[in-house]
Amino acid sequence: MELNPRALFDLARTTVETAVSVPGRVLDLLGAAEAVVRRADELVARTAQVLDETEALVGRAKAVTAAAEGVTIDASHIARTSRELTDTYAPIAQKAQPLAQRFVDELSPHEVDAAIQLVDQLPVLTKHLLDDVLPILTTLDRVGPDIHQLLEVTNDVRQAILGIPGFAFLRRRGEDKEDVDVVNSSVPQA
Template structure:
């Protein structure tokens, strides 16, 4: 049986040469593909590292916010307990009172405070006047016969009643 033509030495040699020359090209293609995969993996690793760093920063900020909120909640707890004591009617009344504060403040500054200032100035004078009135009373009580006149006046008041 003769050898098939594909197995003849020139054909085998040609096949061997073609195969041998294609190996470096294929290895180079494989290396290029591997480098491309490594570059993509490096990029993925860098992006993943950035995502992790951003997530860690976010966690730190979230912890700070949570701590601040916890402080605020703790500070408002007494106010919440205080507010539980109010009825809806009382809350509405408080809102109306707060609405009136500007008008109340205006009247306080324009009407009441000037009167108080005047009273503070008049107060010492009234004190002096009361001392003088007390001195006059004692002087009148010291007049001879005044006790008799007073009893007589009290008797007339009883008759009128």
């Protein structure tokens, strides 16, 4: 290729233009590089923040996992206890069901009210039973012979009275007087 002055001039001008535009391009390239570095810094900062948040989440997840393990252990214990109680009391409940059903079917509201009143009085009844009735019951073994003696004395007195002359007459007269008093008390007074 032959270079004529015009071609040479165009080449020189293109070279100068290119050379003059290189610093601008380099500056643009540096600006773009700085923007990329800034974006990279922002990404690094955001990545660090995401990592911090992730670590906190992992910590919370570990705590939740530990709590869940505790709840699972508790639930397992409760289930085992419930199963044991069910196994123990199910046969009893099945046997008691007809009796309980009969009790509920035949229980009236009046009887429920009476039972509630009785339960309300249990403290008073207990006090009287312990303080009054039980001490008397402990002396009953000594009362039996005393009553027997009293009956013997009463029988002796009766026989003595029957032996009094004229007692039969007095007795009949007393009975007649009682009959008249009964008749007079049944007649309305005017």
